[in-house]
Amino acid sequence: MVKHEDVRAEAKKLLESGKVKYIIAYELGADGWKANPVFIKKPEDVDKIIWGPTCFHNLIRFVVDEKRRKVQQKNPDTRPVGVMVKGCDSRAIVILLQEKFIERKDVHIIGVSCEKTGVIDERKLANKLKGRKAKNVEFGPDENFVVTTEEGTVDLPASEIMADRCLECIAHVPVITDVLFGEKTKRTVPHPFGSVEKIETLSSEDRWKFWSEQLEKCVRCYACRSVCPMCYCDECVADTITFAVSPDTTAEEKAQKIKWLDKSPVISENIFYHMVRAIHLAGRCIDCGECERACPVNIPLRMLNKKLEKEAKLLFGYDVGFDSEKPALISCFRDEDPEDFIR
Amino acid sequence: MDKILAKKDFPRWLEALGAYDVYAPQLIDDVWNYELATDRKAVSLDYPQTAIPAKKIVFPQREFFFEFREADTDDYKLKELLPEGKPTVIFGVRACEGKAVTLTDLVFGGEIADDYYWKRRNAAVLVGLACASPPSTNCFCLSVNGSPHSKEGLDVLMTDLGDQYYVEILTDKGKKLVSEGGAIFHEAKPPDKKAAEKIHADSEKKLARELKNIKDVPAKLKGMFASPFWDDESMSCIRCGICTYLCPTCHCFDINDEVESQTPLAGRRVRTWDTCQFPDFTMHSSGHNPRPDKAARLRQRINHKFQYFVEVWQNYQCTGCGRCITLCPVGIDIIKVVEKVRDHAN
Amino acid sequence: MRTNVYLPKLAKVISVKEEVGGVRSIKTFRTQFLDGGFTHKCGQCAMLSIFGKGESMISISSSPLVKDYLQFSILKMGRVTSAIHDLEVGSIIGIRGPYGNAFPxxxxxxxxxxxxxxxxxxxxxxxxxxxxxxxxxxxxxxxxxxxxxxxxxxxxxxxxxxxxxxxxxxxxxxxxxxxxxxxxxxxxxxxxxxxxxxxxxxxxxxxxxxxxxxxxxxxxxxxxxxxxxxxxVENKMKCGIGKCGRCNIGRHYVCKDGPVYSWAELRQLPQEY
The missing domain is CATH 3.40.50.80 (Nucleotide-binding domain of ferredoxin-NADP reductase (FNR) module)
Known part of the structure; x- marks a missing residue:
């Protein structure tokens, strides 16, 4: 079991020694049962740090912010930031290293093993509780969670309320760390691409219908993009100003930039946006599932990315986010790469 | 006079409203939202809180202003595209959302009224449902001049009495709507009124969250504009649009031309929701951005709701629905932020 | 008669003069409404439309005492102003306004x-x-x-x-x-x-x-x-009538409560412009 005290002691040590600038971790939210991201700057604040089944967030998103801030500063503090990572999150670091967005010395990685279970899915839990409100959720001794409501405590199996991403997780122990808490448990994942299997059996018409209905719901709040540690581009086709403007950018340049999509949340534009995002995440998405969790209208966005992850695996034997020394999938060519799908 | 409607007669009322578009909360993919009720028999008012507030019906995320079309050489024909203003009824509007509509009324009204908004607004009948228990764990309406059974902005207020609804008619629009139901409505008796009042009184005790003593917050905010407080509070903000798009009082919008044909040029000028949380919202064409970072943008959201709006309209631009708290992917909590402002040393 | 605030009036460009050339080009345009029009005060602005490109808020540089045209001097800056710079005598644009307060x-x-x-x-x-x-x-x-x-x-x-x-x-x-x-x-x-x-x-x-x-x-x-x-003061604007919410400096909407400020007033407002 990962003990809060151990993580806190490590955090305290890091802050006291001045080895890290600050630590990105989890704290208990105002609702009393869910975790929130927290930024610990002082050793006396380390007792805020928690670890549990509501630590959904991929905190690498904030490592991206830190990098953005740093490039703006004249004399940036070059010490690393400490960051708590789950297995999936650690794979995001691998991608950022692979793409040279950050350097290894920029982060001090405090890994936590998800051991037997990962995080819960709030919507699954709400359905299970049927109106009762959760007050506390903890890891159970086996593949289960202990949920406390106003009516008492219940044991719920992981298979029922765990997030889909965790049910299909292939890296429940962080793949890159400076320090690791928890055990390197073994877990078998019978269906690593289970969530896309059903839709793969549908005809293309039915798939089109499914996605049209799903993406019609999109309100284009861009939470999926905003929460994603891989969506770090300064320029995005989805924005009205689709490129970085400096005082030297000429009016001509601005006028000639193509407006790729309209702001209207209509099916054509929504599909375009989500396709662009999915394609740009091919071979990069590490399946932290944050896009799907953040979506206020519950679009199964993870499925899109999972499908591309599967393609990368089947076509190129490429596992995303395990080895930062290997070139990124979409920026390398090998002689043995298959070409039979090019027509 | 207040009325009583048996729950079993509720579908009959809906069916009698043939001339209206009927919106009601519906559960789609585990998310509640106000949707057009195609099957009126299936409408149930047993729901917690929708993700998208009822504002989307009077102020849709996308609407057309006009169509432009290139006519002869260098000439244009413009065609105004005002909404037709079809009678629309929204069932199950929560008190906080009814109140929110009165706040957007202020913005879109005034000396220069927004025709597009008012065309829909005037055609909409808001049927409220008093909250017997808080629909969300983050409800705090009582703290921002509201209540779980507020009548503000509503045309009819219904209160669930178990197997019947207590129906209060609040406006002429509401009166007409109830009259469509005819004989299914009965006169309410004093015990019914008492029962409704008890539910209302009890509901006020059930709110889990509150935001106390915020009288001085507007003045406090004024003095905190340049404070590093905003940098700290916004650290976890990911600059998405959830808190504002899904806020029942947020009304900011964008106007763009959508081109359908280049030669001859034809297209439409379109209004869409926009948000102060997107970096390009305030960015000048030169690249200069008066709100360059997320600290400035979080400050704008809080200041608008708890200072600027108060200065102009003497009310908070927040009705305590808690959506921005519940749905924020990183747990930014407006109650906590405003409390910290309140307790901030000057 | 009801007027739709978002519907521009059509106007014809009657003269174009290049003031400054090069990448930061400035041109002065005079326009005449095809039908009707409006009277403005010194310091007020108007929203110019290039259909298909969008709108841009531009200050009216002609005097209200001049009745037969409106004059705008425009720096080429972005998408819309670039399109305005492509206009020729006889081109049709949309204009709505006038917006904002005025110099007293x-x-x-x-x-x-x-x-x-x-x-x-x-x-x-x-x-x-x-x-x-x-x-x-x-x-x-x-x-x-x-x-x-x-x-x-x-x-x-x-x-x-x-x-x-x-x-x-x-x-x-x-x-x-x-x-x-x-x-x-x-x-x-x-x-x-x-x-x-x-x-x-x-x-x-x-x-x-x-x-x-x-x-x-x-x-x-x-x-x-x-x-x-x-x-x-200038800020990015869309509606011009204090509703779209983007040009505010504190409680002021620059499009409606500005753009003219005395320094005594402006220094009281947050520096967000």
Missing amino acids: IESWKGKNILFAGGGIGLAPIWSVLQTTLLRKKDYGDLTLIYGARTSPDIVFKEELADLKSKMKVHLSIDVAEPEWKEFVGFVAQNILDKKPSPENTIAITCGPPIMIKTCIKALSEIGFKDDQIYTT
């Missing part, structure tokens, strides 16, 4: 007016300058201190030459040029050099943000009080 020129009667402008910043003050010039007997001394980066960047070149016979005109460029006979330096430095008297005088300063800042400082230095100094 009625209350300035009997006072001297000092205009301090830089670059394209002469456009918003041009309508006041022209109006006060046409009603010269109502006002005291009129003085213009205007500067640009280089001599080719000076706008309204012919008008300025003509103006010299009617009022005091002090020009400047940032860096010396062989043929340049007038002041070399920034507008603020020229203010300090000419030291116009603050007595019974209103100063209007418009230009790039840094110029406004230094000019206000210079004016304060030579004795102008905060309520004697006026300027205009």
Whole structure:
């Protein structure tokens, strides 16, 4: 079991020694049962740090912010930031290293093993509780969670309320760390691409219908993009100003930039946006599932990315986010790469 | 006079409203939202809180202003595209959302009224449902001049009495709507009124969250504009649009031309929701951005709701629905932020 | 008759004049409404439409006393202003407005007016300058201190030459040029050099943000009080009527409550412009 005290002691040590600038971790939210991201700057604040089944967030998103801030500063503090990572999150670091967005010395990685279970899915839990409100959720001794409501405590199996991403997780122990808490448990994942299997059996018409209905719901709040540690581009086709403007950018340049999509949340534009995002995440998405969790209208966005992850695996034997020394999938060519799908 | 409607007669009322578009909360993919009720028999008012507030019906995320079309050489024909203003009824509007509509009324009204908004607004009948228990764990309406059974902005207020609804008619629009139901409505008796009042009184005790003593917050905010407080509070903000798009009082919008044909040029000028949380919202064409970072943008959201709006309209631009708290992917909590402002040393 | 605030009126471009060439080109356009129109006050703006590209808020540089056209001097900056620069005589555009408050020129009667402008910043003050010039007997001394980066960047070149016979005109460029006979330096430095008297005088300063800042400082230095100094603010705008929510500085919407502010008012507002 990962003990809060151990993580806190490590955090305290890091802050006291001045080895890290600050630590990105989890704290208990105002609702009393869910975790929130927290930024610990002082050793006396380390007792805020928690670890549990509501630590959904991929905190690498904030490592991206830190990098953005740093490039703006004249004399940036070059010490690393400490960051708590789950297995999936650690794979995001691998991608950022692979793409040279950050350097290894920029982060001090405090890994936590998800051991037997990962995080819960709030919507699954709400359905299970049927109106009762959760007050506390903890890891159970086996593949289960202990949920406390106003009516008492219940044991719920992981298979029922765990997030889909965790049910299909292939890296429940962080793949890159400076320090690791928890055990390197073994877990078998019978269906690593289970969530896309059903839709793969549908005809293309039915798939089109499914996605049209799903993406019609999109309100284009861009939470999926905003929460994603891989969506770090300064320029995005989805924005009205689709490129970085400096005082030297000429009016001509601005006028000639193509407006790729309209702001209207209509099916054509929504599909375009989500396709662009999915394609740009091919071979990069590490399946932290944050896009799907953040979506206020519950679009199964993870499925899109999972499908591309599967393609990368089947076509190129490429596992995303395990080895930062290997070139990124979409920026390398090998002689043995298959070409039979090019027509 | 207040009325009583048996729950079993509720579908009959809906069916009698043939001339209206009927919106009601519906559960789609585990998310509640106000949707057009195609099957009126299936409408149930047993729901917690929708993700998208009822504002989307009077102020849709996308609407057309006009169509432009290139006519002869260098000439244009413009065609105004005002909404037709079809009678629309929204069932199950929560008190906080009814109140929110009165706040957007202020913005879109005034000396220069927004025709597009008012065309829909005037055609909409808001049927409220008093909250017997808080629909969300983050409800705090009582703290921002509201209540779980507020009548503000509503045309009819219904209160669930178990197997019947207590129906209060609040406006002429509401009166007409109830009259469509005819004989299914009965006169309410004093015990019914008492029962409704008890539910209302009890509901006020059930709110889990509150935001106390915020009288001085507007003045406090004024003095905190340049404070590093905003940098700290916004650290976890990911600059998405959830808190504002899904806020029942947020009304900011964008106007763009959508081109359908280049030669001859034809297209439409379109209004869409926009948000102060997107970096390009305030960015000048030169690249200069008066709100360059997320600290400035979080400050704008809080200041608008708890200072600027108060200065102009003497009310908070927040009705305590808690959506921005519940749905924020990183747990930014407006109650906590405003409390910290309140307790901030000057 | 009901008017739809978002529906522009069509207008024809009747003249186009290139003031400044190059990448930061400035052109002056005169337009006539096809049907009807509006009357504006000095300092107000109008939303210009290029259909298919969008709208841009531009200050009206002609005097309200001129009835047969509206004049706009526009710096090529982005998508819409680039499209405006492509317009020719006879082109049709959309115009809605007028928007915003105005310079309180009625209350300035009997006072001297000092205009301090830089670059394209002469456009918003041009309508006041022209109006006060046409009603010269109502006002005291009129003085213009205007500067640009280089001599080719000076706008309204012919008008300025003509103006010299009617009022005091002090020009400047940032860096010396062989043929340049007038002041070399920034507008603020020229203010300090000419030291116009603050007595019974209103100063209007418009230009790039840094110029406004230094000019206000210079004016304060030579004795102008905060309520004697006026300027205009610009922010990104969409609706023009205080509803779309993007151009606010504190509780003020620049499109509706601005763009004209006295320094006494503006310094009370948060610096978000």
